Amino acid sequence: MDFSKELLFFFSLLGVFNGLIVAAYFFFFINENKFSNKFLGALLLVLCIRIGKSVLLFFDKNILITIVLIGVMACSLIGPLLFLYIKTNTGKIKKLQWKHTLHLIPAIVLSLYFLSSREDYQNNRILISKLINIINFQWFCYLVISGFLLKNTFDNFRNRVHKNSKNEVWSVSIYVGIFLIWFSYVSFKFTSYIAGAVVFSFIFYILMLILYNLKKERRQKKHPTSDTKQVNEIIQKLKYFLEEEKVFKNNNLKMPELAKLLNITPHQFSEILNLSLNKNFSNYINEYRINEAKHFLLHDTNYTVEHIGELSGFKSTSAFYTAFKKHTGVTPSAFKSQS
Secondary structure (H helix, E strand, O other): OOHHHHHHHHHHHHHHHHHHHHHHHHHHOOOOHHHHHHHHHHHHHHHHHHHHHHHHHHHHHOOHHHHHHHHHHHHHHHHHHHHHHHHHHHOOOOOOOHHHHHHHHHHHOOOOOOOOHOHHHHHHHHHHHHHHHHHHHHHHHHHHHHHHHHHHHHHHHHHHHHOHHHHHHHHHHHHHHHHHHHHHOOHHHHHHOOHHHHHHHHHHHHHHHHHHHHHHHEEEEHHHHHHHHHHHHHHHHHHHHHHHHHHOOOOOOOOHHHHHHHOOOOOHHHHHHHHOOOOHHHHHHHHHHHHHHHHHHHHHOOHHHHHHHHHHOOOHHHHHHHHHHHOOOOOHHEEEEEE
């Protein structure tokens, strides 16, 4: 094997090796959206097996029939696992059911058939070649139905109606990568059989770069105080809920509830209040409640002071009197008399 082939062999198998590590990571070490990540791990695993078989067969035509058959069986799982991954990642499958395993039956039947085979590769070559054509067609069919699942996402990418979510970007990236690998295999007669392995390596590292950027973006969202524009948007949204929706009138309002309305964590909300507004949650909400109480005290003389405190969002009369005097220097009754 000359140097150029050695380099090609190394580069092709390096992608497979790294793919196996990432497959294990998604399969065993990520709990978030567990079904989706399990399918992604399984998808990467069968891809690595399929690609690994291609690399070994390209450089050694006399490899064991068992290796070839394992590669063929893995190939038959790529389409179904892609479909199930996209279904779970886009939320179209909320709970796995037995019927979802029906997609795996052809691969199971194929496995049982080949496990009983003891002939060498040369004697099975024609049969395997025909099976590969059938599997490539099956792969294509799953690409089509998976593409329909992502139709709205593709439309949004084209029309840019709204920003695509992390899951949408990742699903489309995986889908396009699998499509390119499929295309490289069905067109190898015009290129090279090793093209699929080379394309896989390139796509694998591109996908890892996309994943890194998505993770980086997610980390930035976890720390909005580092993004002035995002903080200003959150503050404007906060003012809307307080000034227009008047959520402060809910005397059971807690920081996590308001943070959820803003689509941020309570910790992020606390950071924004402390660092950007120089206030804590209780004082900030009480300012709105006291301004509301002032309005009632000035314009609605028929209400008792106690009732005004309740209408403004205070849980008790004592809490109303304490907060009002702290912010204005006088009691609600004194404020009403002075006005």
